[in-house]
Amino acid sequence: MTVLEQGQIQIHTENIFPIIKKAVYSGHEVFLRELVSNGVDAISKRRMAAMAGDCSEGPEAKISIRIDREAQTLTISDNGIGMNVDEVKRYINQVAFSSAEDFLEKYKQENDAIIGHFGLGFYSSFMVAKQVELVSLSASAGAEAVRWSCDGSPNFSLEQAERNEPGTDVILHLMEEELEYIEPARIRTLITTYCDFLPVEVQLEGETVNKREAPWRKSPRDLTDNDYIELYRYLYPFQGDPLLWVHLNTDYPYNLQGILFFPKSSGRADWEKGEIKLYCNNVFVSDSIKEVVPRYLLPLRGVIDSPDIPLNVSRSALQTDRRVRSIGGFVAKKVSDRLKELHRDDPKRYAESWESLAPFIKIGAMEDEKFADQVADLVLFGTSASPTEQEPGEGESIDPIPGEGGKAYTTLAGYRTRLDAANDKRILYCTDEAGQAGALALWKSQGAEVLLADTFIDTQFIPWLEYRHEELKFQRVDSELDESLQEKESEISDADGKDNSEKLRDLFKAALANDKVTIQVQALKGENAPAALILLPEQMRRINDMGALMEQRLPGLPDHHVLLVNRKHKLVEGLLKLSAGSVITTGGSGGNSPSQQLADDLGRNVYELARLAVGGLEPNELAGFQQRSSDLMGKLMERGL
DSSP: OOEEEEEEOBOOGGGOOOOSSGGGSSOTTHHHHHHHHHHHHHHHHHHHHHHTTSSOOOSSOEEEEEEETTTTEEEEEEOSOOOOHHHHIIIIIBTTSOHHHHHHHHOOSOGGGOOSOHHHHHHGGGGTEEEEEEEEEOSSTTOOOEEEEEOSSSEEEEEEOOOSSSEEEEEEEEOGGGGGGGOHHHHHHHHHHHSTTOSSEEEETTEEOSOOOOGGGSOGGGOOHHHHHHHHHHHSTTSOOOSEEEEEEEOSSSOEEEEEEEOOOOSOOOSSSOEEEEEETTEEEESOOTTTSOGGGTTOEEEEEOTTSOBOTTSSSBOOOHHHHHHHHHHHHHHHHHHHHHHHHOHHHHHHTHHHHHHHHHHHHHHOHHHHHHTTTTOEEEESSOOOOSOOOTTOOOSSEEOGGGOEEEEHHHHHHTSOGGGTTEEEEESOTTTTHHHHHHHHHTTOOOEEOOSTTHHHHHHHHHHHOTTOEEEETTTOOOGGGBOOOOOOOOTTSOOHHHHHHHHHHHHHOOTTEEEEEEOBOSTTOOSEEEEOOHHHHHHHHHHHHHTTSOOOOOSSEEEEEETTSHHHHHHHHHHTTSOOOSSOSTTOOHHHHHHHHHHHHHHHHHHHHTTOSOHHHHHHHHHHHHHHHHHHHHTTO
């Protein structure tokens, strides 16, 4: 066999590629991605050259991978354009040149089909091989086959070879520590991971492994709902079906395709890394695209495919620049457009999906002012109002919107249309239907509509909304009670000038002996109004909630709060009668008469019941509460009460 040349590989200092060092790539396994991608490049080049009449078109395109356990070699073959001896010297030995750039200069068409730069990708093979051979035959007329060989040093050999058809074989003589790559199962997994959607057959031992078709490269008109669902199931097995999807497709000012899915809420979301897969011309690059997609969209799933996203030399990391930020804005706009479309065309389905959509929309609105403007009319709240049952007429909208389980939803604008003129700036909301049940029932009994803001995000979202709508006052149902919930009646004072409200205030101050608790006495409307309520002034509660958020704990009952006593309740009326004739002091119950002692115990029990209703009793306090309640009932039975 004739030796054509021996020499040293030229690495030019003006375009340095640290190609042999293993540190270039984050994982050795990507060598297969690079070599298969190079093969697809070569096939695309042959097709374009054939269209220009420079070579024959060749047989059906394919990449073949063969394993030789005895020789401990892995061979990746293509039937692409191949190389002659001069091209091997130029594209392999002189790493500073890029075959893709040079080729595109000649054939300026369909450049999306050229995945990467042959020289750099080829040298990734030295991460796993102690020696690499390349056998290539150019598709150009009259070309002769050539063999290139290198042991990982700058030394190489170039000689004549035998190959019957145009194309290239890359033969890897694997290192001892890299023999996992002669296992068919390992290679199959890598093909599925990195090369599954390449448009060329990738065969392992004669069997086609990859799917070939990338749905995101098709027009939405050519895809059915089932096509989207099947892609989701394939990418995210055992995750159920998606709620909805967004098809991305633009070629200006950058080239980008993709399909993003909204998953059904599972209580698990990755807000740091994300689950969207990044592809570059159908080649899998990364499963983390936090530099591309805004943080609030990271838990979406699906694929973004773009050759215009700047990657580092190993494609393992993204380079953030103005174009990347522009792509993020484009994706956010397409997502908001899809949500608007669903909200407009199928409001019931939108409401039924709201629990899963809400985190994306609320967090996105708080983090991105432009996105906030785009979704301003899409934010829903649960509401105490009954859902609208009739179907809307043409051009009309329904509000409140029926959701799952008979729950009703409304927008902030829809809620405001149902407020009376006197209260059209006050937004009543509830964050815990069970914990705020007493106050919620009072408001509802008087016909007030209450918004349900019962997620953890709402502790930040409500203040953000209030900042955005300075003309509105957001008031939690248990922050204060206005005159509409109180009976208007005059009270008669006794000989000491005290009315029943003042007597009750003194009684509870004595029973609690806690200056941090403010006692208020009112006559509440409604037969089912509770004996007492814990009220949390809005600003005080928000400060408490913010402190809990900073300390990453659930907010509890602040030390400073209001106990509202309902003097119309039968229990409170009985308590007042029991204490009649007793001397009420503010220093506690020590030394008082049995009647006053019992009144103090009852007062404390009423307070603890009110705390229990809002989850304000700590676990270590529950046992004492149960014991005191049992003792109190025993005393009442002794008295025949």
